[in-house]
Amino acid sequence: MKTHSVIPLLIIGTLLIGCSAKGKKETQTQERILPVVRLTTQSTTLEREYVGDLEAVRNVELRARVSGFLDKILVDEGQVVRKGQLLFQLNPAEYQMAVSRANAALKSATAGAKAAEVQLERVRLLVNNNVISPSELKVVKAKLDAAKAAIEEAESAKANASLRLAQASIRAPFNGVINRIPFKRGSLIDEGALLTTISDIKEVYVYFHVSEKEYLEYIKKRQGPSGWNNQVDLRLADNTPYAHKGKIETMESMFEENSGTLAFRARFPNPDRLLKHGATGRIRLTNEVENALLVPQKAVFEIQDKNYVFVVGDSNKVKMRSFVPSGRHNKFYLVKSGLKPGERIVYEGIQGIREGMQIVPKPVPSDSIPALVASAKE
Secondary structure (H helix, E strand, O other), X not given: OHHHHHHHHHHHHHHHXXXXXXXXXXXXXHOEEEEEEEOOEEEEEEEEEEEEEEEEEEEEEEEOOOOXXXXXXXXXXXXXXXXXXXXXXXXXXXXXXXXXXXXXXXXXXXXXXXXXXXXHHHHXXXXXXXXXXXXXXXXXXXXXXXXXXXXXXXXXXXXHHHHHHHHOXXXXXXXXXXXXXXXXXXXXXXXXXXXXXXXXXXXEEEEEEEEHXXXXXXXXXXXXXXXXXXXXXXXXXXXXXXXXXXXXXXXXXXXXXXXXXXXXXXXXXXXXXXXXXXXXXXXXXXXXXXXXXXXXXXXXXXXXXXXXXXXXXXXXXXXXXXXXXXXXXXXXXXXXXXXXXXXXXXXOOHHHOOOOOEEEEEEOOOOHHHHHHHHHHX
C-alpha cells in the first residue's frame, strides 16, 4: 500500500516542476531585449533640400539685325569668347554700296549748302545797294535753310548705312560661351534670325521654390537676434556636393497661384565653368535650432495619421504615446509636443511589441541622439 501511494506523488511533483519551468520560459520569452534611447534636447542644424534650376547670370540670343548671306563663322559651339570678338560675318557688299551712296549724297548736300551761302552774300550786297528788293533776300535765306536740312538728312542716311554695315558683323556683347549654331556658312540669313546664344557662366543663378510656411520661417529667422544665414549649398545632378557655397540674393514678390510657393534666387561662383545654363541641382538650406528634441524615425509608427512611440516606464513596461512633430530632419522627427527630455523610448524593433509588454532595455550610448544625427548627415 505504501509503495503504490508514493508513485502518484512523484508524478504530481514532476508535473508541477515541468509547469513551473514552462511558465518561467514563457516569461523569459516575453521579456525581449530591445535598444532604448533616452531623449535629450540639443542644438542642431536643420537641413532642407529644394530642386533648383540653374541659369547663367547673362544668357542672351544673338540675332541678325540685317539680312544677307553668311560669309564667315569665326567661332565654334562651346567656345569661350571675349567681349567685342567677331563671331559671324554677313556679306557686306550691299551695305558698303549703301554707305558709298550716302557719302555721295552728303557731299552733294554740302556743296549745295555752300552754293546757297555764296548766293546769300551776293543777294545781301545787292539789297544793301538797293538794286533788288529785300524780299529776294528772304528767298535765298530759305534756300540756304533747305540746303542745311539736306545736309542733316544726308548725314542721317550715312549714319544709318554705316550702322547696317556694322551690323553685318556680329560681335560678342560680353565675355561668355557660345552655344548651338544652327546655320552653316553660305546660308541666307533673314533679319531677326537666331544665329546662336551666348552665356556668361562666371557665376550662375539657382532658382528654387519654398512653401509659404518655410518662407515665413526664413523671414522670422532673418529678423531674429542671430540673423539669417543666407549661405546655401548645392548638390549636383549626380548627388555630389558643389565645391563653392552660394548666397541667397533675392526672392520674388508673390506666390505662384498653382503651387503656393515662392521663388528664391541664389548666386554661385563658377570659376571652373562646371555649372551650365539649363542644368538642375538641389539647394540645401541650413537653419540652427536650439533645444531641439529629436526622435529617431525608426522609433515612430503611425495609427490613423497620428505619430506614436513606445515609452519605457520605470518597471521597463512599454506604453504607447502619441506626439506632435513640428517637422522632419533627415531620419528624425522634431518634437513639438507629447514627449519630454529624459524619457526613454524603444529605438528599434517596435513591430514585435505591444502595449504593456515588459522588455529588457538595452541602452543606446548616452550621446546617442547627437551620434545618430551626425551619422544621418553623412
